[in-house]
Amino acid sequence: xxxAELIGxxxxxxxxxxxxxxxxxxxxxxxxxxxxxxxLFEEYMMPVASMSEFRRPDRPLSYVxxxxxxxxxxxxxxxxxxNPLDVAVDGxxxxxxxxxxxxxxxxxxxxxxxxxxxxxxVNGDTVQGQAGPIVFAPDETNLxxxxxxxxxxxxxxxxxxxxxxxxxxxxxxxIGRNLFIADGENNLPTDMAAPRVQQGALEGSNVxxxxxxxxxxxxxxxxxxxxxxxxxxxxxxxxxxQTLGTTDS
Amino acid sequence: xxxxxxxxxxxxxxxxxxxxxxxxxxxxxxTGYKRQRAEFQDLLYQNLRxxxxxxxxxxxxxxxxxQIGSGVRTAATSRIxxxxxxxxxxxxxxVAVKGEGFFQIDxxxxxxxxxxxxSFERDADGQLVTVDGYTLQPGITIPDxxxxxxxxxxxxxxxxxxxxxxxxxxxxxxxxxxxxxxxxIGENLFLETEASGAPQVxxxxxxxxxxxxxxxxxxxxxxxxxxxxxxxxxxxxxxMNSRVIQAADEMMQTSSQLR
Numbered sequence: 001x002x003x004a005e006l007i008g009x010x011x012x013x014x015x016x017x018x019x020x021x022x023x024x025x026x027x028x029x030x031x032x033x034x035x036x037x038x039x040l041f042e043e044y045m046m047p048v049a050s051m052s053e054f055r056r057p058d059r060p061l062s063y064v065x066x067x068x069x070x071x072x073x074x075x076x077x078x079x080x081x082x083n084p085l086d087v088a089v090d091g092x093x094x095x096x097x098x099x100x101x102x103x104x105x106x107x108x109x110x111x112x113x114x115x116x117x118x119x120x121x122v123n124g125d126t127v128q129g130q131a132g133p134i135v136f137a138p139d140e141t142n143l144x145x146x147x148x149x150x151x152x153x154x155x156x157x158x159x160x161x162x163x164x165x166x167x168x169x170x171x172x173x174x175i176g177r178n179l180f181i182a183d184g185e186n187n188l189p190t191d192m193a194a195p196r197v198q199q200g201a202l203e204g205s206n207v208x209x210x211x212x213x214x215x216x217x218x219x220x221x222x223x224x225x226x227x228x229x230x231x232x233x234x235x236x237x238x239x240x241x242q243t244l245g246t247t248d249s
Numbered sequence: 250x251x252x253x254x255x256x257x258x259x260x261x262x263x264x265x266x267x268x269x270x271x272x273x274x275x276x277x278x279x280t281g282y283k284r285q286r287a288e289f290q291d292l293l294y295q296n297l298r299x300x301x302x303x304x305x306x307x308x309x310x311x312x313x314x315x316q317i318g319s320g321v322r323t324a325a326t327s328r329i330x331x332x333x334x335x336x337x338x339x340x341x342x343x344v345a346v347k348g349e350g351f352f353q354i355d356x357x358x359x360x361x362x363x364x365x366x367x368s369f370e371r372d373a374d375g376q377l378v379t380v381d382g383y384t385l386q387p388g389i390t391i392p393d394x395x396x397x398x399x400x401x402x403x404x405x406x407x408x409x410x411x412x413x414x415x416x417x418x419x420x421x422x423x424x425x426x427x428x429x430x431x432x433x434i435g436e437n438l439f440l441e442t443e444a445s446g447a448p449q450v451x452x453x454x455x456x457x458x459x460x461x462x463x464x465x466x467x468x469x470x471x472x473x474x475x476x477x478x479x480x481x482x483x484x485x486x487x488x489m490n491s492r493v494i495q496a497a498d499e500m501m502q503t504s505s506q507l508r
């Protein structure tokens with residue numbers, strides 16, 4: 001008899017996680033280069049528990065389990081900022097960042113300069129050019145980033161931004177700080193032959209507020225329905241115990 | 250309920266975003282002000298089901314796994330050091346920098362501060378000072394009887410004394426490798442930091458430091474339209490995050506009313 005409650009509980013746990021994912025998407029509504037996330041659920045056949053109350057015994061029970069979170073890798077809205085150090089990638093393509101732990105990838109092009117004149121991210125990690133880091137001398141002006149990522153200043157060409165692509169972007173795993181890591185051995189990035197970048201623009205988050213709000217309403221309502229079902233089940237059992245327990249003497 | 254805390258980080262981030270925007274708008278007419286922008290980043294992820302783990306003896310792998318983020322944080326409020334518009338003021342001692350350089354100002358405690366605000370005045374001794382009375386470095390003294398003061402594009406301060414043209418001094422500009430790394434201390438002043446690099450002082454006129462414009466002032470580089478649209482999106486994001494908190498609260502309430 002308790003199976004209905006246990007199944008309801010798996011659904012509630014899954015819904016709570018789903019709300020966390022929605023909350024994370026909405027919290028990052030204004031984060032540059034953020035990619036929204038979504039949970040997928042699957043049926044989980046319980047191997048040990050089965051229903052045996054009625055005729056035809058051993059009917060399997062299906063529980064709910066979240067089996068994957070898939071990341072929406074579509075492009076976010078690009079907004080014009082007119083800041084010479086902001087770069088957005090058109091279409092596929094990732095900037096490569098050197099962190100102390102190794103190469104990481106990002107779509108957030110809000111770059112800065114550090115005290116040595118190197119192009120870095122807001123965390124101070126160096127942005128890779130095709131021939132090492134991109135360094136500017138203090139007396140250079142008129143920084144210009146061409147559509148193919150070539151960076152030139154008053155002192156001539158200073159390098160070219162390294163933009164890479166992946167065969168399967170879904171294998172990229174976020175590690176926070178707008179960075180992604182490529183897991184797996186055969187998931188190596190390939191340098192894009194003709195990347196298209198835009199200077200003075202930033203890619204925003206690809207989270208759609210309206211979609212997230214509707215999904216959130218769905219989640220809360222589903223949660224309430226499951227809770228109601230569990231309550232009904234509980235009432236049913238209480239009734240059963242009371243009715244069956246009363247002996248007509 | 251993780252969602253509660255995640256939504257709280259979102260609300261805090263947007264609150265800070267609105268603070269930055271309001272400071273930009275408040276300084277829309279501040280001479281030499283450079284606008285700021287809040288930069289956000291996602292926080293750490295919790296791996297509930299790690300991608301790449303084996304799902305069977307045959308070596309099948311979890312393709313993408315289950316990852317749940319933990320919200321957002323503010324990484325920086327970076328300063329956008331683009332050139333502001335210059336406005337004609339017809340005032341004798343107003344100078345605007347067209348280019349990258351900063352004026353150097355002696356603070357009362359002996360340190361040097363840097364500013365783009367070129368609205369200078371003369372103090373009782375005839376020295377060039379800022380509107381707060383801090384002296385311009387290197388010091389330039391203009392005699393009482395000087396007439397027709399001009400400041401050339403390369404920083405020469407000249408005027409006529411008794412009918413003769415005299416040079417009173419040379420304005421120098423400092424520039425930084427990373428001017429966005431300067432620390433703002435209010436009063437339109439900035440201080441050198443580890444991140445900005447050391448100042449390189451030179452005479453105005455060459456391409457890199459910039460040239461001077463006499464009788465002009467540099468306005469703030471704040472654009473009202475950009476700020477207002479940013480404000481709208483920040484406010485909406487704040488609202489949506491507060492709705493998530495409500496939803497999480499409702500779900501918890503439902504649970505607590507189960508019996």
